[in-house]
Amino acid sequence: MEWKLEQNGVASSPAALTGSAKAVFRTLAFSGPSTRPQIGAVLGLSRPTMSAAIAELERLGYVEMIGMVQGPLGRRAVQYRIGPGAGHVIAVDAGSTHVRLRVSTLDRRLLYSHVYRLPVRQFVMNEEISRAVAGQVAAALAQAQPEWGPLRALGIAVPTRVVGPGGDAEASRQNVVFTAFRPPSGVAVVLENNVNCAAVAERYYGAAEGEETFAYIQIGLKIGMGLMLGGQLVRGRSGAAGEIGHLSFPLAPGMEPQAGEVERYLGTESLMVRVRADWPVDAGPPPGDTAELLFLAERGNQAAQRHVDRHAADIGAIVATCVSVVDPGLVVLGGGFGASPLLLPRVRETVNRLSYAAEIRSSLLGADATVLGIERLAIERALSAALGEDA
Amino acid sequence: MEWKLEQNGVASSPAALTGSAKAVFRTLAFSGPSTRPQIGAVLGLSRPTMSAAIAELERLGYVEMIGMVQGPLGRRAVQYRIGPGAGHVIAVDAGSTHVRLRVSTLDRRLLYSHVYRLPVRQFVMNEEISRAVAGQVAAALAQAQPEWGPLRALGIAVPTRVVGPGGDAEASRQNVVFTAFRPPSGVAVVLENNVNCAAVAERYYGAAEGEETFAYIQIGLKIGMGLMLGGQLVRGRSGAAGEIGHLSFPLAPGMEPQAGEVERYLGTESLMVRVRADWPVDAGPPPGDTAELLFLAERGNQAAQRHVDRHAADIGAIVATCVSVVDPGLVVLGGGFGASPLLLPRVRETVNRLSYAAEIRSSLLGADATVLGIERLAIERALSAALGEDA
DNA sequence: CATTCAGCGTTAGGCATCTTAACTAACAAA
DNA sequence: TTTGTTAGTTAAGATGCCTAACGCTGAATG
Numbered sequence: 001m002e003w004k005l006e007q008n009g010v011a012s013s014p015a016a017l018t019g020s021a022k023a024v025f026r027t028l029a030f031s032g033p034s035t036r037p038q039i040g041a042v043l044g045l046s047r048p049t050m051s052a053a054i055a056e057l058e059r060l061g062y063v064e065m066i067g068m069v070q071g072p073l074g075r076r077a078v079q080y081r082i083g084p085g086a087g088h089v090i091a092v093d094a095g096s097t098h099v100r101l102r103v104s105t106l107d108r109r110l111l112y113s114h115v116y117r118l119p120v121r122q123f124v125m126n127e128e129i130s131r132a133v134a135g136q137v138a139a140a141l142a143q144a145q146p147e148w149g150p151l152r153a154l155g156i157a158v159p160t161r162v163v164g165p166g167g168d169a170e171a172s173r174q175n176v177v178f179t180a181f182r183p184p185s186g187v188a189v190v191l192e193n194n195v196n197c198a199a200v201a202e203r204y205y206g207a208a209e210g211e212e213t214f215a216y217i218q219i220g221l222k223i224g225m226g227l228m229l230g231g232q233l234v235r236g237r238s239g240a241a242g243e244i245g246h247l248s249f250p251l252a253p254g255m256e257p258q259a260g261e262v263e264r265y266l267g268t269e270s271l272m273v274r275v276r277a278d279w280p281v282d283a284g285p286p287p288g289d290t291a292e293l294l295f296l297a298e299r300g301n302q303a304a305q306r307h308v309d310r311h312a313a314d315i316g317a318i319v320a321t322c323v324s325v326v327d328p329g330l331v332v333l334g335g336g337f338g339a340s341p342l343l344l345p346r347v348r349e350t351v352n353r354l355s356y357a358a359e360i361r362s363s364l365l366g367a368d369a370t371v372l373g374i375e376r377l378a379i380e381r382a383l384s385a386a387l388g389e390d391a
Numbered sequence: 392m393e394w395k396l397e398q399n400g401v402a403s404s405p406a407a408l409t410g411s412a413k414a415v416f417r418t419l420a421f422s423g424p425s426t427r428p429q430i431g432a433v434l435g436l437s438r439p440t441m442s443a444a445i446a447e448l449e450r451l452g453y454v455e456m457i458g459m460v461q462g463p464l465g466r467r468a469v470q471y472r473i474g475p476g477a478g479h480v481i482a483v484d485a486g487s488t489h490v491r492l493r494v495s496t497l498d499r500r501l502l503y504s505h506v507y508r509l510p511v512r513q514f515v516m517n518e519e520i521s522r523a524v525a526g527q528v529a530a531a532l533a534q535a536q537p538e539w540g541p542l543r544a545l546g547i548a549v550p551t552r553v554v555g556p557g558g559d560a561e562a563s564r565q566n567v568v569f570t571a572f573r574p575p576s577g578v579a580v581v582l583e584n585n586v587n588c589a590a591v592a593e594r595y596y597g598a599a600e601g602e603e604t605f606a607y608i609q610i611g612l613k614i615g616m617g618l619m620l621g622g623q624l625v626r627g628r629s630g631a632a633g634e635i636g637h638l639s640f641p642l643a644p645g646m647e648p649q650a651g652e653v654e655r656y657l658g659t660e661s662l663m664v665r666v667r668a669d670w671p672v673d674a675g676p677p678p679g680d681t682a683e684l685l686f687l688a689e690r691g692n693q694a695a696q697r698h699v700d701r702h703a704a705d706i707g708a709i710v711a712t713c714v715s716v717v718d719p720g721l722v723v724l725g726g727g728f729g730a731s732p733l734l735l736p737r738v739r740e741t742v743n744r745l746s747y748a749a750e751i752r753s754s755l756l757g758a759d760a761t762v763l764g765i766e767r768l769a770i771e772r773a774l775s776a777a778l779g780e781d782a
Numbered sequence: 783c784a785t786t787c788a789g790c791g792t793t794a795g796g797c798a799t800c801t802t803a804a805c806t807a808a809c810a811a812a
Numbered sequence: 813t814t815t816g817t818t819a820g821t822t823a824a825g826a827t828g829c830c831t832a833a834c835g836c837t838g839a840a841t842g
Contacts, residue, residue, distance in 0.1 A: 036791080037789080048793080051792065071789070073788050073789065073838085073840085074787080075790045075836065076838065077789080078791090229625055229627075238718060242716070246746065249643070250642055251641055252646060255643060259711075259746065265644070324631075324639070325633070325712070325716045325717065326625060326717065327632040327633075354639040355650065357629070410800090438821085439802090464818065466818050466819045467808075467819080468818080783842100787841100789838090790838095792836095793833085795831090797831100802826095803825100805822075806822095807818100807820075809818080810816090811816085
């Protein structure tokens, strides 16, 4: 085999790695620093094969030695981690109030991060958000150090649905993020819905750690679900899987269901309207937002507790619907309102009454969930790119 | 490598086939009779590799020559198909009114089939059905011919949910099918929910042929959904995915949802109750069952059309719910009532109003869908068994 | 301090599974 | 009969893994 030579005469990344070398690279990325015997045991590879794999990866700068580890007995083993040649990724959460950005190596060592607060809350994906993304990415690119290696992938979490290749990207508004922002050329771009990203993060680092099958349901200003089945994110035919905010409502004999009513009914705006309309005069001033409502409920305020409980029951009915359709076994509740553990008892009671048994947990990751999820997806793409498995 | 010898000295199936031989075997099973160049082109294998693979399979009797095929030019090629050594499968649809049974080779050549009508309709999985299955399987086993080869798998479609390994098989009632029936020992048994089986059949032979992502929704006495996402049947954590008959209902502000009400409301029994209660005196005698109702509607009977239309709208609302949750892109309607094309216009209109765009089609397979689906699943298991990939 | 032993890493050799290249075989059309 | 095309076989080689055996390096031991 002959190497393809670039103009400057430097051999371009051959990317003709053996299967074992690829597996070792992925293991190092996902499990962190490890010794050869550790990786070999996990992957079932012999010591000679490990030697060859590490040699291949070291030649490309994909891994580097970082020290020695002494077991209780015998010679100590060399410890490796992902090297500078493997490069880095940029992950961006293009949210409606903040743009969160992380730059990391493929084994998730943080190189740079920044949170930018939008001057005005945006209610849909628009050019304002696109401009903010452009600015934050430019700032990150300006920070780049030589030892970061090449930028392998840029992940962006967007609040729209995202269609796969061949889908109608116009209808989904997913490309609005690019109106004022042009990603660096030659870099793989990963676009994913923000709720799906949060679900990914909960799976790897949060309340669903290690779970292959679960649903992540976000309840805040908007309602959405990220569905993980058998370790695979479910996107549906046109990226609309989990758009439960668009569920029709009400469903009852003789009543005419309306599209999207669930979001309007369960979203925090309409909740607060009902709270204010039905707040006892002797219960002090009504809460200004859901955080205050939850705070009052936690402190024992009866009116707040009543509203939280009623809303939890409504949420439970929607969760039960999702559970009946896909039987995820585990539901993680997230979002500004949904992540509150105050909801758990009533949601659990409602779901188990209306549907099959499902465990209900509160999110553990808070506002970082989305950016951590898109980081993970960008890293997965970057690994494929570095290993020449794009095609 | 040494062959493990059986007591009679005949070499036991070594089952140490090369990857290419396994791929060739699967291709022959799913694509039917083919020549070596055809298979090689599909799998991207060279001619020497094809030679070796065919030789391996022929030695085991897994494939056999069936003739020569002449192209427009050049030497003619030998055509092969699955051979007797590959064996056969038994597929059983343990339904509430009939037990349908098919015996087939792994490339779906029908060896024997029988439909047994239960004396009395059964409303749940019970010993009566189990006895019928036992009888029908015994009859099939009695018919077995030497040239059928070994029985590799027995598939049974049951009207209960089916939990995976490690699930609570007691709670699902799936094992009731074995109360009066003991499957032949040493044969792989495949148990699957009947609606899921019908979905599999629609995917390979019916209205969803070639589709990787769709939902099959069955509307008859009971309501159920089979979900296919990315070519994988979705079973959920405890086999309850698609149990939309258990959806809670009604969902409306101030109303208390009840578990399982969707089935009671959308099932054909309650439909006919409403039809009879609301049948004009001048419209002739009311229909006795849904088949008559559909017949009258097709003939232009206004009362029948009104009821069909209203029920189609209700079905559309449930379909829209499923579409909003998983975005299958395509929904196939099946079952005694659901398969009628009369429903299509109103279901389409309702779904597209309440949810994302989804294509709606009527089932093409009728009552055979379930047994064809379990046959396919049994064949897939049989292929793995024959290739020694069980573990 | 020398010995022993466990575990790490390398070298040598082998095997399984694929490939390409080159050949023979069989057929239709010229 | 010749020619070109396709089917199938044989030979040789590339790849990617393995096991076996041996040297290296540490801690524990006498």
